[in-house]
Amino acid sequence: MARNRVKKIVRQVLPILLLTGFFNLGAGSLLGGMEEQMGKYLAGTLVMVPPLMALKGNITGTLASRLGSGLHQGLINSGNILNKEVKTNVYAAIALSVITAVTIGTIATLITVMFTGTLFSLSLLAQLVGVAVIAATLSVILLSLIAVAVSILSYRRGWDPDNITSPVLTTLGDILSIGSLYLALMVVLKIAGKI
């Protein structure tokens, strides 16, 4: 009896777990490919990887759950995707990502200067904050649009968005956020004239 219940849980969870694992293997190989640029050109980038990944997860996760509740309560009209309530939620998610990314970039600069012997310079601060803000905003915009589309479309079909939006976001989230980080690093290094 107990054995069967364990089997049932494993059978239901394992496919999605393995799917996220393989998707994140893709994210991981992007991260591995960035290693050279990060180490050679911009110290401190790696420090920002976990907080930026957590940031996009937290912001879009709460957005998804607000959207789900809003649709259920009838606050959000599922007939009109870009209505005022959706816009307020998406703008709030973007604003949060900018504010928190500035904080992350600043603390990462402090950590790099304090612990790795890199000299403090305004250009280091500007580059790390720049990478954090571009990466966070880009991934949050992409993921917010996905969150809005998935929740509204699933609600229209009669599916509960609470069950669908979050797994979709966690599966796509890491690969999109590492991709955004890669792009942000390239843009900032290009502007700084390092590549």
Next chain:
Amino acid sequence: MPARYDFRKIISESYGVLLVAAVIGLAAGYLLENHLPRHVAIFLMMVPPLNSMGGNIGSVLAARLSSALHLGVVTPDFQRQRVLGINITASGVLGIISFFVIGASFFFIEYLVFSGALMTSFKIMLIFFSAGLLLTVILIGVTVTSTFISYKRGIDPDNVVMPIVTTLGDIGGIASLIILIHLIGV
């Protein structure tokens, strides 16, 4: 009539939690930048799958436990309970199978893509698999403890446990990886 969404309210209520998660994440990042062997891309590749699978195992357990508490089939006491046992066993089994499968993929990546030696590739697989198991054990402990404590204090576990589990999943994943790299060596 429920309250309408207020831009400022969303920002002010969320920033505190985000800041705490960011600071803990930065600690994980510091570990990552300064304690991983230099220029070994394969270890960097391990971070996203480790963190996300660990986070998922923990959050699925958290969701099931809090429903079980709300339904009354589990009581928040740290003792032998049938339903609690079933849930913990299922999470353990999930951890073993999924970290083994992705670990095996790392064996092939190291052996075929990076043309590593057979022994090295085997060690790479072992490092990922054991780091995943260590992380699973840590996360099951953290999830059960934080769910029970928040439920006992009258806080809905649905609102608190998830951020705790995912944040600790990030730092725990990187810490487990570093511990196993030092134990097994390459």
